[in-house]
Amino acid sequence: MDTGRALDADGPTEKCGVVGVSFAERDAALPLYYSLYALQHRGQESAGIVTHDGFQQHSHVAMGLVGDAFSEDDLDALNGPTGIGHVRYPTSGGLDSSCAQPFSVSFKSGSLGLSHNGNLVNAGELRSELENLGHAFTSDGDTEVIAHDLARNLLEADLVRAVKRTMGRIHGSYSLTIMHDDTVLGVRDPEGNRPLCIGKLDGGYILASESAAIDTMDGELVRDVRPGELVVLREGGSGFDSYQLVERENTAHCFFEHVYFARPDSVIDGTLVYEARRGLGRRLWQESGVDTDVVMPVPDSGRAFASGYAEAAEGVEFAEGLMKNRYVGRTFIMPTQDERERAVRLKLNPIRSTVEGRTVTLIDDSIVRGTTSNQLVDLLREAGAEEIHMRIGAPPIVAPCYMGIDMASREELIAADRSTEEIREQIGADSLAYLSIDAVAEVLGEVREDLCLGCVTGEYPYDIEDEATDRDVDRPRIDDQGLPADD
CATH class of the missing domain: 3.40.50.2020 (Rossmann fold)
Known part of the structure; x- marks a missing residue:
């Protein structure tokens, strides 16, 4: 039976947009809401915001466009000066509310919220491993895999070491905004395939997929998050700390961000898209x-x-x-x-x-x-x-x-x-x-080796089953507990 195709289905479809903010005094919900509006072109299936008031986490995730997903009452209930947000187009996982983000979970070491733009190529392998360890999954998306792996590592390590361990285990493209209790952080994959940037706002700081979200908040673009970098927004919106957790000889920037996906008024990896x-x-x-x-x-x-x-x-x-x-x-x-x-x-x-x-x-x-x-x-x-x-x-x-x-x-x-x-x-x-x-x-001011050209060459920055690869990525050695051996 022919079930039809969306009118725009002939072209490539946007992926997802992520954002995270930390303020000194003001609530995060409304700035996150406006930022998601600025990133609406990156995903139209669902939208969500998770905030933290210093004592507990608050979450609202719904299907549809940003303007339809939130009411004024929804935003009023999202208390707290820190938070993360997400707009989604499904590239991994089903088209339903179980895969909508940010994904939230509470565990022994606190609460965790996670927003993901990208796609893991080893999500199935990690899911099976975590299920064998007793983790129960509620969706078929790869974002929940990242969340469970990070939650497991947070039981055994501090925040920075836990993120490094997870980065050593997940392979693929990802830009993440994460909230651990009331701390907001951003992570960009070691190849820099997906974009992520840092901005300064009045009374706080922001992480976002594109600088257009920073402009919407009348903020100042500070810089792009570097490939393999963890950025932690300081409490009270006073600044951020940087940790270069993974180094790679080459990047794999997605050239299609400049060709199609990003807004023309955004700056991606130092270049104005327009x-x-x-x-x-x-x-x-x-x-x-x-x-x-x-x-x-x-x-x-x-x-x-x-x-x-x-x-x-x-x-x-x-x-x-x-x-x-x-x-x-x-x-x-x-x-x-x-x-x-x-x-x-x-x-x-x-x-x-x-x-x-x-x-x-x-x-x-x-x-x-x-x-x-x-x-x-x-x-x-x-x-x-x-x-x-x-x-x-x-x-x-x-x-x-x-x-x-x-x-x-x-x-x-x-x-x-x-x-x-x-x-x-x-x-x-x-x-x-x-x-x-x-x-x-x-x-774009790049060498070919620093671009992901998989869709135009068939050669990918990661090993894909039944596909060629254009580089031998030097991955960290993993020990018998699933952790980087040198950690």
Whole structure:
């Protein structure tokens, strides 16, 4: 039975957003609520906040968007100057309230709350081990695995050593905001795959997936959390302490944060996302520019790329040629294939005066399944475009992501087994070109070895079953108790 697909399902889907705050005097709930609004693009399935008033933990987690998940009474009940928050899109675990975050647990050494952005590649192995030790799980998500492992380590070690032990056991991508009793801390995976940053607020400090959340609170970006670093926010919002717990020779920054996921006004690893996308657009012109009457973006993610492309083209008109219906949400379901193929008209409508009788360069951030690209080309031809040249601000996506992005299976990826020319024929464009991997690295100011390129190369920063790997990560040796042997 065909159960349908969400209208936006042709593209990659955001992962999750995390935040944590510590204040001297004010309650944390409202700042967390506003920060989650700023991170709403990273997850729309559920939202949650956990706070601590110095005596006990308070939690509210619900399905839906931030504005629907919390009432004024809910926020009033979340007492205390410290707290963490989360918006979720499910990349591991089911689509139900049992996997919504922050995940909370009380144990012998106190209370624990945890928010996770990313995906573990050894969660099943750790879950089985912890179950054999008597741990009972209430969800099938990997976040609960991290929480149980950390709670176990906190029974035997202080906070910093416990976090280090857990980091030695979990493999994959993660940015975490954690609350142990009333202490808030942030952790970034040793490869820095998922983003996390530190900000200074009026009367406190904040940890967040993106700097846009700090801006929303009228705060000041201090810096990114370093790969393998633990940051502990001091009591009373007076500052933070840093512990570099794991060192790696190379990072594995997710280049797709700059291409697609992050808000354009966020700074990720020292680079403003909007300027990165414009730079990628300029390189796209240099590598594969074609003279046309107009350059137009696929809204909204193609806009900055198209702006940079048109600027580099010098004299080519930049114009909006597709109008987006912002009231068609990502959960809109089309029950049959025929309806899905026409569903793009609900979301995007051509501006005929921009395209009729003209040659067009259409700029998008990526092509995943190819369905939407084909529909857009058809729309523009029906609107009178004489030629349609498609340019993509990222390399072809040839493999799945195992680091926390809901992209597509290998069988669904249009570039997995097709050449660029074959893809061009399938989507119906007059020409098609992608940006090169080297151009992405150069624009982001990185070397290829410091980027996670698994989805465009099939080579991953971690060993994935039935997949290749592009590096031999030097992992800590684990003793017979499941702890780093040198700890």
